[in-house]
Amino acid sequence: MIEANTPLLRLVRTFWPLIILSLALLIIVAIVDFTGDIILAQTLVEGLVRIVIVAALYIFIGNSGIISFGHIGFMMIGAYATAWQTCCPYTREMFMPGLPVYLLNNTHHFIPAILLGGLLAAVAALITGLAIMRLSGIAASIGTFALMMVFYSVYLRWSTWTSGASSVVGLPTTTTPWVGYVYAVITLAAAFLYSRSKWGLALRASRDDEVAARASGVNVFRQRLLAFVVSAFFCGMAGGLFGHFLGMLTVDSFHLSMTFITLSMLVLGGMQSLSGAVVGVVVLSFVIDVLRRLETGVGNFSIPTSSAEVFVGITIILILIFRPSGITGNAEIYWPFKADVSASAAMKRQS
Amino acid sequence: MDYIIQTVISALSFGSFYALGALGIGLLFSVLRLINFAHGDFITIGGFALIVPSSAVVATVLIGGFHPVLLVICVVAIVIIVALLSYFLVFQHVQNSSPATMMIVSFALGYTLQNIILMIYGGRPKAVNIFPELTGQVQISDGVSVQILQLVIIAVTWILLIALVLFLRRTKVGVQMRAAAEDFRMARMLGVNGKSVIALAFILSGLLAGIMALLFVTQTGVLTFRMGTPIMLFFFIATVIGGMGSLVGAVVGGYAVGIVSVVLAAVLPGDIRIFRDALVFLIVIIILLGRPQGLVLTKSAKDRV
Amino acid sequence: MLLSVDNITVHYSRLPALREVSVFVDEGEIVCIVGPNGAGKSTTLLSISGVLNPTSGDITFDGKRINGMSPEAVARAGISQVPEGRHVFTTLNVEENLRIGTSIRQDRSDIEKDFKKVLEIFPVLAERRKQAAGKLSGGEQQMLVIGRALLTSPRIMTIDEPSLGLAPNLVDRVYETLLELRKDRGLTLLIVEQSSERALKSADRLYVLRSGQMQLEGNVADLQDGEKVRQAYFGFEESTTDDDEVAF
Numbered sequence: 001m002i003e004a005n006t007p008l009l010r011l012v013r014t015f016w017p018l019i020i021l022s023l024a025l026l027i028i029v030a031i032v033d034f035t036g037d038i039i040l041a042q043t044l045v046e047g048l049v050r051i052v053i054v055a056a057l058y059i060f061i062g063n064s065g066i067i068s069f070g071h072i073g074f075m076m077i078g079a080y081a082t083a084w085q086t087c088c089p090y091t092r093e094m095f096m097p098g099l100p101v102y103l104l105n106n107t108h109h110f111i112p113a114i115l116l117g118g119l120l121a122a123v124a125a126l127i128t129g130l131a132i133m134r135l136s137g138i139a140a141s142i143g144t145f146a147l148m149m150v151f152y153s154v155y156l157r158w159s160t161w162t163s164g165a166s167s168v169v170g171l172p173t174t175t176t177p178w179v180g181y182v183y184a185v186i187t188l189a190a191a192f193l194y195s196r197s198k199w200g201l202a203l204r205a206s207r208d209d210e211v212a213a214r215a216s217g218v219n220v221f222r223q224r225l226l227a228f229v230v231s232a233f234f235c236g237m238a239g240g241l242f243g244h245f246l247g248m249l250t251v252d253s254f255h256l257s258m259t260f261i262t263l264s265m266l267v268l269g270g271m272q273s274l275s276g277a278v279v280g281v282v283v284l285s286f287v288i289d290v291l292r293r294l295e296t297g298v299g300n301f302s303i304p305t306s307s308a309e310v311f312v313g314i315t316i317i318l319i320l321i322f323r324p325s326g327i328t329g330n331a332e333i334y335w336p337f338k339a340d341v342s343a344s345a346a347m348k349r350q351s
Numbered sequence: 352m353d354y355i356i357q358t359v360i361s362a363l364s365f366g367s368f369y370a371l372g373a374l375g376i377g378l379l380f381s382v383l384r385l386i387n388f389a390h391g392d393f394i395t396i397g398g399f400a401l402i403v404p405s406s407a408v409v410a411t412v413l414i415g416g417f418h419p420v421l422l423v424i425c426v427v428a429i430v431i432i433v434a435l436l437s438y439f440l441v442f443q444h445v446q447n448s449s450p451a452t453m454m455i456v457s458f459a460l461g462y463t464l465q466n467i468i469l470m471i472y473g474g475r476p477k478a479v480n481i482f483p484e485l486t487g488q489v490q491i492s493d494g495v496s497v498q499i500l501q502l503v504i505i506a507v508t509w510i511l512l513i514a515l516v517l518f519l520r521r522t523k524v525g526v527q528m529r530a531a532a533e534d535f536r537m538a539r540m541l542g543v544n545g546k547s548v549i550a551l552a553f554i555l556s557g558l559l560a561g562i563m564a565l566l567f568v569t570q571t572g573v574l575t576f577r578m579g580t581p582i583m584l585f586f587f588i589a590t591v592i593g594g595m596g597s598l599v600g601a602v603v604g605g606y607a608v609g610i611v612s613v614v615l616a617a618v619l620p621g622d623i624r625i626f627r628d629a630l631v632f633l634i635v636i637i638i639l640l641g642r643p644q645g646l647v648l649t650k651s652a653k654d655r656v
Numbered sequence: 657m658l659l660s661v662d663n664i665t666v667h668y669s670r671l672p673a674l675r676e677v678s679v680f681v682d683e684g685e686i687v688c689i690v691g692p693n694g695a696g697k698s699t700t701l702l703s704i705s706g707v708l709n710p711t712s713g714d715i716t717f718d719g720k721r722i723n724g725m726s727p728e729a730v731a732r733a734g735i736s737q738v739p740e741g742r743h744v745f746t747t748l749n750v751e752e753n754l755r756i757g758t759s760i761r762q763d764r765s766d767i768e769k770d771f772k773k774v775l776e777i778f779p780v781l782a783e784r785r786k787q788a789a790g791k792l793s794g795g796e797q798q799m800l801v802i803g804r805a806l807l808t809s810p811r812i813m814t815i816d817e818p819s820l821g822l823a824p825n826l827v828d829r830v831y832e833t834l835l836e837l838r839k840d841r842g843l844t845l846l847i848v849e850q851s852s853e854r855a856l857k858s859a860d861r862l863y864v865l866r867s868g869q870m871q872l873e874g875n876v877a878d879l880q881d882g883e884k885v886r887q888a889y890f891g892f893e894e895s896t897t898d899d900d901e902v903a904f
Contacts, residue, residue: 069454137450138595139643141450141454143636310467313460313462529745540707542757
């Protein structure tokens with residue numbers, strides 16, 4: 001039996017969900033790295049990028065209770081902003097002739113580039129959020145949806161900067177499993193710290209009872225805006241990672257499907273739990289990967305194409321009918337030792 | 352002058368089409384607070400119902416070759432069945448969830464339907480030719496000729512609108528439906544059967560989707576598994592602009608979107624015209640901010656949004 | 657016994673709003689439930705009409721168990737509710753509002769007779785037959801919802817705060833009408849009011865509900881001095897711990 005009195009243990013206990021999630025991912029990454037299977041590694045990187053997106057979605061959706069259909073727009077902004085700095089030095093002018101001279105002639109390292117991409121997404125979120133965060137309920141969700149459509153339509157037509165309907169190819173594929181892991185853990189840590197912060201607490205208070213939260217002095221608009229900007233920042237970074245994973249970008253990939261898949265992952269895991277975000281991504285990514293392999297055929301056996309999509313769609317319908325709180329039931333992973341019941345109870349309350 | 356008449360007719364026909372679509376969504380929102388993103392896929396299903404299920408490159412018409420009356424009845428019936436099934440299998444079980452959750456469910460349903468179509472029919476566009484005589488031009492005065500189909504769309508829309516108004520005002524179930532749309536719980540406490548009212552809304556919504564499928568396929572002559580999505584987005588805009596839950600609003604919103612997009616296409620200079628869609632969605636956001644309940648104010652919409 | 661609410665407990669999400677509450681109504685009676693704001697009066701009525709589902713306890717009507725039934729089934733069984741805040745269908749005209757009340761009925765000729773009678777009882781509704789209900793005054797709307805509830809041809813009518821938002825003389829009119837309806841058609845009434853004054857004047861029996869629990873029940877004749885009712889209403893003699901549990 002572990003006695004939970006030492007400061008270190010208390011710290012471990014406080015950060016338990018974060019620690020356990022990071023360790024679990026670490027083990028997965030290490031195993032895949034060890035096997036050296038390239039296809040498996042690709043699935044893994046894609047999953048890690050999705051963890052960044054879904055954890056970022058959790059920051060806003062999980063804490064505010066407002067379902068956003070707009071965050072993939074921020075991901076796209078981050079992705080293209082990164083590409084402007086890192087993509088294909090020899091053909092950049094061909095793909096994106098409208099870029100300013102500085103960007104045409106200079107290539108940044110991808111780490112600061114991704115950071116800047118995230119920042120641009122955050123700025124976009126700040127400006128648009130000033131308006132949209134004033135809405136609440138279904139109007140807010142519709143507003144974010146319209147926002148995604150605005151970003152999408154603009155980028156689709158703004159071909160001198162984005163290559164429009166065709167792709168930008170030749171991004172350095174620098175998002176390795178370990179890079180993905182580092183970003184995933186950073187995002188999880190940020191999401192965890194944010195939701196445990198006084199801002200996260202205030203926002204969740206407004207999620208559970210908006211009137212009561214206002215009455216106790218919470219500026220709901222400002223708290224929502226903060227969460228919106230922070231989550232857009234990480235979505236933007238996820239966009240950068242995504243581009244450097246695929247090595248190419250098309251505007252079309254940042255539309256309804258991506259919105260739906262990432263939201264599905266959050267819903268599947270449990271919208272109001274960070275652990276749920278990770279669980280949702282891992283489970284759904286795994287299932288999709290297995291089904292895709294079956295679609296291409298294993299031995300003589302194969303299933304019809306797009307089975308994976310049909311499966312995802314039906315799963316989400318079933319989850320929302322039978323278990324709207326997701327796999328984790330909207331709770332975080334508890335301190336597994338019996339030592340202190342009050343701590344895990346507190347954790348449960350906070351989630 | 353001729354150009355103006357042509358533009359007006361084209362705007363009216365676009366507007367009519369969007370109004371029908373917005374009505375299909377508004378009907379469900381008014382009784383269920385559901386924004387049904389699968390509505391576009393109901394239309395897609397109506398289109399694919401015309402041909403023999405197969406992934407072959409060349410489509411073989413089945414229902415599409417029937418006598419016109421039978422053709423219309425079959426397609427509409429199929430879409431209504433799909434709409435009803437989606438109520439009984441899916442939406443009925445989430446009708447107490449928040450509107451945003453239901454929106455995700457409808458996304459999931461649309462995604463599933465699209466991919467089932469993809470699975471059965473394959474991803475390649477298929478040419479289908481129904482009612483070819485409607486795609487011809489008709490002279491309405493010297494130098495002015497318009498596509499017959501545009502006039503048909505306007506006429507069909509108004510026939511359906513009048514029929515719907517008569518139904519909602521003159522029949523017992525119609526009045527019950529209006530009551531349920533305004534105050535669902537109170538209507539049930541007075542003995543109005545909630546389930547049948549919602550089922551009826553799905554039937555009407557399916558009916559509209561089926562007819563729209565026919566109009567749309569006649570116009571484009573092509574079937575693709577994603578064809579419902581882009582038009583659905585415009586119906587959605589029209590519903591939001593008009594005021595969710597208000598049927599009058601849906602029609603007004605539909606015409607507003609149709610007319611605005613035709614006018615924008617006509618007056619905007621070329622390099623801005625390409626951003627038309629972005630502009631339209633921007634207008635949606637602005638309207639949401641100014642009047643979250645939409646342009647046409649209803650009591651129920653005010654309570655709900 | 658016509659309606660019996662037997663030991664029901666009702667939860668809003670996880671919080672109990674009613675705890676083991678019982679109410680009985682005999683045929684032809686006027687029974688009043690009074691209590692302060694948030695006592696659970698509306699919750700009781702909404703449980704009877706099938707909008708809320710009790711977590712335990714039974715509601716029987718005419719010997720048949722009705723909890724768990726849908727609101728429309730309860731209405732069909734013969735319980736008509738006039739909920740708090742009137743709830744007229746503002747976009748429907750007066751006649752259409754009244755017609756909604758006949759949704760559950762098949763007896764065409766009787767419907768027309770009842771329809772005429774309701775217009776006789778409330779002549780103002782006859783005058784405004786084709787007007788949108790949203791345009792009526794508060795008092796007229798109250799008449800409309802009572803008339804509408806009558807048209808379901810109920811055996812018992814439950815009314816939530818009929819005096820809310822009405823001028824005193826209008827309240828008198830409403831109660832006069834209700835008493836007449838009882839006399840003429842043997843209508844049974846279960847009325848919820850915030851103040852006990854009106855109840856002591858018009859009802860046969862009285863229940864006092866506070867913090868989700870029944871505090872007092874009795875014949876109005878025995879309670880006329882009002883002291884007992886006041887005590888039950890404000891609960892001075894109650895221990896505070898009990899209160900805390902309910903409030904939590």
